Amino acid sequence: MSGERSSDPTALAGTILPAGERAYRVVRPIATGGFSVVYLARRSDPFGREAGREVAVKVLDLPHLHERLRDAPPAFLDPDAPLAQQMAEVRERFVNEAHLLRQLRHPNIVAALDEGELPGPRGRAPFFVMEYVPGADVGEIVRRSGALDWPAALAIVGALLSALAYLEREGVMHRDVKAANLLVRPSARAVPSAADVRLIDFGLATAMTRVPRRAQVLFPREVPTRPGMWWGTLAWCPPERLAPFLAGGEEAPDVQVDLWGAGLVAYLCLTGVQPFERGRFATDADQFAALIEGRYPRPRALRPSLTPAQEGVLLRALALRPADRFRDANEFWAALREAAPG
Numbered sequence: 076m077s078g079e080r081s082s083d084p085t086a087l088a089g090t091i092l093p094a095g096e097r098a099y100r101v102v103r104p105i106a107t108g109g110f111s112v113v114y115l116a117r118r119s120d121p122f123g124r125e126a127g128r129e130v131a132v133k134v135l136d137l138p139h140l141h142e143r144l145r146d147a148p149p150a151f152l153d154p155d156a157p158l159a160q161q162m163a164e165v166r167e168r169f170v171n172e173a174h175l176l177r178q179l180r181h182p183n184i185v186a187a188l189d190e191g192e193l194p195g196p197r198g199r200a201p202f203f204v205m206e207y208v209p210g211a212d213v214g215e216i217v218r219r220s221g222a223l224d225w226p227a228a229l230a231i232v233g234a235l236l237s238a239l240a241y242l243e244r245e246g247v248m249h250r251d252v253k254a255a256n257l258l259v260r261p262s263a264r265a266v267p268s269a270a271d272v273r274l275i276d277f278g279l280a281t282a283m284t285r286v287p288r289r290a291q292v293l294f295p296r297e298v299p300t301r302p303g304m305w306w307g308t309l310a311w312c313p314p315e316r317l318a319p320f321l322a323g324g325e326e327a328p329d330v331q332v333d334l335w336g337a338g339l340v341a342y343l344c345l346t347g348v349q350p351f352e353r354g355r356f357a358t359d360a361d362q363f364a365a366l367i368e369g370r371y372p373r374p375r376a377l378r379p380s381l382t383p384a385q386e387g388v389l390l391r392a393l394a395l396r397p398a399d400r401f402r403d404a405n406e407f408w409a410a411l412r413e414a415a416p417g
Contacts, residue, residue, distance in 0.1 A: 084107060084114075085104060087104075087112075092132060092191060094189035094191035094204055095189055095191070098118075098119045099119060101115075101132065102115040109149070110139070110140045110143065110169070110278075111133050111134060111135050111136055111169070111278075112134050112136050113134075114132045115129060115132075116131070117129055117130070118130065128207075130188065130204050131205045131207045131208070132204050133203055133205060134193065134202040135166060135169045137162075141162065144158055144161045144162060152164060168279070169278065170190075170201055171295065172203070172277045172280065173201065174293070174295055175247070175277055175293050175294060176203070179242075181237070181238055181241045182269075183234040183235065183237055183274055184238050184241070184242075185258075185275045186205065186206045187205050188205065188206065189203065190202065191203075206273075208260060208275070209260060209261060210260045210261045211258070211259060212256070212257055213255075213257045213343070213344065217343055217347055222344065222347035224266070225345070225385070225415065225416060228341065229411060229415065230267050230268065230269050230272070231269075232341045233269055234269040234270075234272035235252070235274060235337050236337055236408045237269070239330075239333050239337060240405050242333070243283070243330050243403060243404060246282055247282060248280060248281050248282070248283055248329050248330075248333060249277060249332075249336075250279040250281060250332055251276060251306070252335075253307070253336055253339070253340070254339075254349065256274060256275050257274055257275070257340060258272070258275055260272075260273075279307055281294065283329040309363075309366075310349060310351040310353060310362070311335075311351070312366065313332055313335035313336075314335075314366050314367045314369065315396075315397055317363065317366055317367050321367065322396070322397055322398075323396060323397075330402075331400065334392070334401060334403070334407060337404070338392030338400070339351070339393065341411070342371075342392075345374060345381060345385065346374050347377070348372070348377055350372060351365060368395070369394070371393070373386065374389045382416060385416075387414070388407075388410045
């Protein structure tokens with residue numbers, strides 16, 4: 076995560092954050108995002124002494140949020156809405172994320188432990204406590220090491236698809252599946268374990284349309300998405316969300332949103348390239364056109380050692396029309412396993 080901010084993220088260092096019956100002492104900031112700061116913290120005893128496990132605390136950065144919305148609100152917000160309404164919507168999404176992560180139970184989804192609000196002088200900013208996942212995101216790993224061997228890529232993508240299969244059963248769309256939102260714990264093993272992989276950042280998550288009653292449990296705050304808007308990161312956005320005609324006159328199944336991101340994660344892991352990254356194009360229009368026209372290098376052109384079967388899985392995962400892709404995460408995972416070399 077990144078973001079220029081006038082507020083000082085280090086100002087919370089040393090602060091004790093009460094959350095229910097527990098408390099946490101903030102150590103230092105470890106990541107910044109568009110609207111939030113993530114801190115390393117440790118459980119504290121009643122006297123404020125560090126007494127337990129390391130955790131990550133995600134805090135809604137209200138001063139920075141105010142500046143961002145005043146200067147350039149994101150696409151998922153109504154630019155004509157009053158600033159106070161935009162602030163309230165982002166806050167509700169943040170609270171929904173905290174509540175959602177405390178309900179979900181999957182080994183490849185980051186677990187939330189507690190939630191609360193900062194003391195009054197800091198604007199009653201909400202925060203929530205998560206398991207701390209040291210290591211690097213998949214994008215960083217590929218930038219450092221290049222394309223991954225098949226077993227390593229299979230472990231990472233398999234863990235992601237397992238998480239997405241679970242989310243589909245729960246009726247949840249993540250809506251921002253990308254390499255930066257997939258963390259891998261460091262390991263001495265040559266091949267990472269699926270147990271070391273975590274899907275993070277559910278700030279844009281929403282309920283699938285087929286489970287309205289379940290949605291009330293998982294998402295206590297109703298925060299509608301503006302019709303016709305895309306969300307998340309353009310380079311990872313499914314083409315039919317940018318050009319609805321690609322869905323063939325029917326709305327693409329909700330699950331296709333996250334499966335597209337999983338396909339790009341697999342492509343990145345196996346080729347070392349994210350084909351729709353902005354830096355690969357001269358203009359924004361060129362990037363947009365490549366997405367909606369399905370123009371990207373064939374995987375074996377980038378990595379000739381891939382087998383035709385492995386390339387075929389990637390091509391199907393990134394087919395331009397949703398109907399030509401995998402129907403669900405389990406089908407995608409089965410195809411990857413079948414494509415494993417001899």
